[in-house]
Amino acid sequence: MNLMAEADNLVVTLRGDLDDEYIDLLRERLPAEVGRRRSRGVIIDLSAVDFMDAHAARVVEETAKALSLLGAETVLCGIGPGLAASLVDLQSGLARLPAAGWLEDARDVLEELKRRRRV
């Protein structure tokens, strides 16, 4: 997975089949990076992901909760029609996370969430 720092935000780009090994890496690596960098915001870019099973969806959801405990807001972006429909079928809790269509929008949403957190 690709991690890119933008100011005090992290953009994580996930790709391809999110097999167990990959998804466990996310679960460990992302909170560690956020902790290390003291990131305030994380964007998880799913535009290169066509499918997620229940396990992958759950891990992403739990990782977002962990990040929240570390003081970081998480925004999902790039979810396409197929992935959106299958996540709804799975009744995934990911639907409760803030989401944006594109990266630029995700940045705006993230800044707004961070602003509210500071109040």
Added chain:
Amino acid sequence: MEREAVVTEVMRTPMPLVWDQVLMLPIVGLLDSERTQKILEMALNGIQEHRAKVLIVDVMGVMVIDEAVASHILKIAAAAKLMGCLCILTGVSPQNARTMVELGIDLGNIHTHSTLRDGLEAALAHLGLRVVGKREG
């Protein structure tokens, strides 16, 4: 034979882009599981294609909003939200509003308006826009 023609016709109902990034999905007539699936696909593809931030689902043409229809609408709204698109419901008639309450249907957080006009205003507000007369400002 006639019903089939109506269903086919309705499946080809276009989704107008009523404003930049505001897509409208008119739902008309009878909904079976095949149609609801096609409508969902069409709506989500439309959201992606137009980078829509708001999807106005208009149900003026739906005679009865029962649990099945409500469930379909909730599914569209949840999937749209995952794509960063807000769902606004319009065209709910007073009769349908009563029916939904009687059936205990809960549309959750979906913003609902009885008229398309109000729904459009809400959609524009979500985008940070409002309509002003030419003589103002």
